[in-house]
Amino acid sequence: MDKILLIIQREYLTRVKKKSFLLATLLTPLGIAAFIVVASLIFGYESDESKRIVVIDESGVITGGIKDEASIKFSLSKKSLEDLKQEVRDEKFDAIVVIPAVKNLYSKDLQVLYYSEDGLTLDVESVVKNRVKDYVRDYKAAQLGLEEKSLDALSFSTSVEPEPIDEDGENASKMTGAIGAGIGTIMGFVMYLTIFIYGMMVMRSVQEEKTTRIVEVMISSVKPFQLMLGKIIGVGLVGLTQVLIWAALIPLVVVGLSFFFGLEAPSSSASADAMAAMDPEEAENMVLLAMTEIQNQNWWAIVPLFLIYFLGGYFLYASMFAAVGSAMGEDQGESQALTIPITIPVVLAIYIMFAVVQAPNSTLAMWSSQFPLFSPIVMPARLAFSPPIWEVALSVFILVVTSVFFVWLSARIYRTGILLYGKKIGFKELGKWMVRG
Amino acid sequence: MSLLKLDRVLKQYEKVTAVNNVSFEVPEGAIFGLLGPNGAGKTSIIRMITMITRPDEGDIYVAGKVVGRDDIGRIGYMPEERGLYKKMNVQDHLLYLARLKGLSKKDANAALDYWFDRFGIETWRKKNIEELSKGMQQKIQFIATVVHDPTLIILDEPFSGLDPINTNLIKDEIYELAQKGKQIVFSTHRMEQVEEICDYIVLINKGENVLEGWVKDIKNSFRENLFEVQVEGELPESLLSQYEQRDRTREGGYIVQLPEGKAGNALLKDLMDSGVVVTTFKEVLPSLNEIFIKHVGEYNPVLATA
Incomplete structure (x- = not known):
């Protein structure tokens, strides 16, 4: 256990201390903010020729x-x-x-x-x-x-106000759908990005350890499983750090920049046209409604569940990436094919997610949020729509069990892969290593 | 007590038997050479000793008991293919490896101070590995191997890439460690280094132990009754005709083959009788290199693989 901690510490610190990490962590929010500011400048641009x-x-x-x-x-x-x-x-x-x-x-x-x-x-x-x-x-x-x-009197608008059947039913408003879809899409997308970026990071790092042969020194001191798990956890913490810093910095920078340029908050600029069409009181009501709707979300359930899905999904995919990295040789291109079975489910999941936020209670939504390769991306997108508790519980259970199983399975591939040199490895070998161990 | 012993160790990879029933016991205090051509199974044996892999059958004993995870701190391994994290600085890297071997932070720091001082490389502490030359990296790798004061030190081609000065430096360290009672396992293809450093060797070919023993005994057992004679001037024809001359050395000496059963003394007596001034007279023992090639070339094992 001590050794895993040492490995986690090294994997974490060497990455966090890198200049590139600092730059990416600080510049990305600035970049996003700059983009938003420029975008709103462009959209807000009015013809200056009279x-x-x-x-x-x-x-x-x-x-x-x-x-x-x-x-x-x-x-x-x-x-x-x-x-x-x-x-x-x-x-x-x-x-x-x-x-x-x-x-x-x-x-x-x-x-x-x-x-x-x-x-x-x-x-x-x-x-x-x-x-x-x-x-x-x-x-x-x-x-x-x-x-x-x-x-x-002839020009009037119609609205549909959802009302619960039971007194204590959830108090949905007409904004629920839109806000839920927004929150869901953001969470699903963050999940997708982290799985890809940090999963790939694990894979490259494993491959590098193998090709530089440091791995042989390492596993004469620690078990391959410890090395793999330590790396996955260490890189995962790096990801968590970065996401948390971004989550704190992006709104800050955006607000700061908006003040600086005297712009309206960017969120309103997107819907500025729609707002302009309404009378101001109604617009204000909409914003208020949206705010309450966001506040009304059960964040006490959503945030912990998001973290659980984040961990589950990350471990599931990062372990597969680690296994693939261990099988890779020095020739990048040749072994790139090994990543395809990992990337396909991730990409499929993001497409399913886009469909699911439109119809959060469809059969597709139900099944795909149980399937562990999709659920880390699909289920968080549904959380804002308060899916049935049993569905969430079952999905978390399946995800946790599967990710533990995948970590174990990947470790079997990993410990064979990292010691094997100069041989092109295909899926057949990977399968064999899994079974034989 | 022997610090390293293998008892009928077997290791199979898929259909290939990499190590086939290998047994040997390294005598206490001997610098041990594990020899063999490429692909003979040396690395497989070393990986089992270092617990990177496990034997399918048989046992490996370190300091008298079957090797287990607890022994990790007692083993130091320098693989043939060196590897260090390029982006880490020397100090952090060595501390990391020492602590993974189970040293406390304090002990690891003390050990580091000792080795930095000993090699006179205090100024390298904060340098990143990638800034160091290959030879310098090799020194760091050597320190990484011994920093946790292991009992069993396995060095795979420790001198490759080192200049003569650094080769001597590492050689001296090896002697010193051996004197302190550490078991050195030295693996190489370079037979002249084996001859110079090792006391006891095992020759592995095609996964089997084909030759084992003290270096001087092995050399003696392969003696061919060859003698080198050097005299002032030339040897008289009358004498030469009695013996089979094999070769001339570059210095003008004669390599003479004595018939079986005849000792060197007989030749020496003949030389004295002939009246020439003898400047050199010595028995030529076969080099390990020759023995190696002879064994590996002739040896024709019953293949364990179908």
Whole structure:
């Protein structure tokens, strides 16, 4: 036991002390933050060229003037189209908009003409379209003798509010699905990344120990199993350290940067368009609802379960990676094929996970969260949807048993593999080592 | 008491018998040479002694009892293919290996101080392994092998890659350790080194023990009644015709084959009688190299493999 601790310590410290670890740990959040900031700058970018648009209103729908937009200056004109065209050529205006007369109040279509030397850009199109639509709507209402109030009554929204059957049932709201899917996707993805990054790290390290022959010195002091387990645990702790630092740093850096650039929090920028469409009170309600929804999640169950799945999944896959690393020779490419049976289930699991967050109670979700090669990625994605307790318990049980079994099985491959040189090893040999030991 | 003994040890890999019923016992205090051509089974034997693998049959005794996990701290092993963690510094690396052998932090540090001082490499402490030359790394590997003060020290080709100065340094350490009562197991292909260093050898070929004994006894048992004679001037024809001349040495000496049953004294008497001035007269014993090649070449074992 003492020796395993020494090995864990070395595996952990040599990695954590490396400059590359420090750089990756500190720069990744900065990189992500920089990306988010740049992305929100780009999305929030508004055209800085100001357009002057002159409007010919043949319909008479516009009463009073037209309000300017940040990048568009409107003006009304009674001049003829030909005169205005000349003025566009003389660069007094950039474009002419012609609103035709509304001939039939019941017509559902209205074509506005846009004359310009440049093409019609999306931002201008949407502004013109919305403005004209509002004017025409008001005009039609007035002509048809409809009251403003009645019109407003027609534009309403519907929402579906989930309610529990029993009094003490879970208090789901309409946000549950979206928030659950968000949390689930993030957790599944973190799982997927850690399994890959740190599993590969274990594999490369085992392979390196084998090719540099240090392994022979090592296992004249410790059992191969101790060396393997110590390495898996040590690297796992490195992963945990990194993920925890990231979890703390990323929000910090993002918030810090947002303040610095005077930006809105990035989470809101993504949905800024949707928000803009709602009235502010409703938007505020949504944010509040989302916040409560996130707080309402049973974090006391989700966090420990996430850790259990993290450990189970990591041990399961890292031990397989270790076994494969032990079978690898110095020729990287040749032995790369050995990793395929490990990568396929991981990649499949991430696809299943994306499907499962959409339908967390489907048969696919149920079965794949029991299958131990998928469950570490799929089940965490379901946790936010409160799956049945027995399902979680069974899945954890299967996962733990399987990962212990896989560690044991991998150790059998490992102890043979690390001592074998100069021979290309295929799946057949690996199988033999497992059985024979 | 013998520090190392193998009793009918058998090791099979799939269909190949790597070590077939090998037994030997190293006499106390003898520097022991484990010899054999490539693929003979030396490494397999060493791996079993160091408990990297287990024998399928038979027992290995270290200091009188069957070797077990408890003996790990009593064995030091320097494999032929050297390996150290390149990114670790010398001090951390040696401490790590010493502690894995069961030394406390304090004892390990004391042992380290001793060896750094002894080899005069105090300045290497904080250097990373990858910054060291091959020869320097070899020295570190040697220290790693003996830092926990093992009773049984197994050195596989310890001099490969070392310059003559460092070779002598390590050689002296080996003698000193042997004098302190440590059992040295020395494995090499270099027969002149065996002849120089080892007292007792076992020759392994195709997984079997084909020759075992004290180096001087083995050499004696392979004597061919050859003598080297060097005289001032040339040997008279009359004398030469009585004997079978085998060869000339580079210094102009004669290698003379005596017939079976005839002792060197007879030749010496003839020489004296002929009146030449004898400057050198000695029996030529076969080199271990010759014995090695003869044995390995002629030996034709009944293959254990089908």
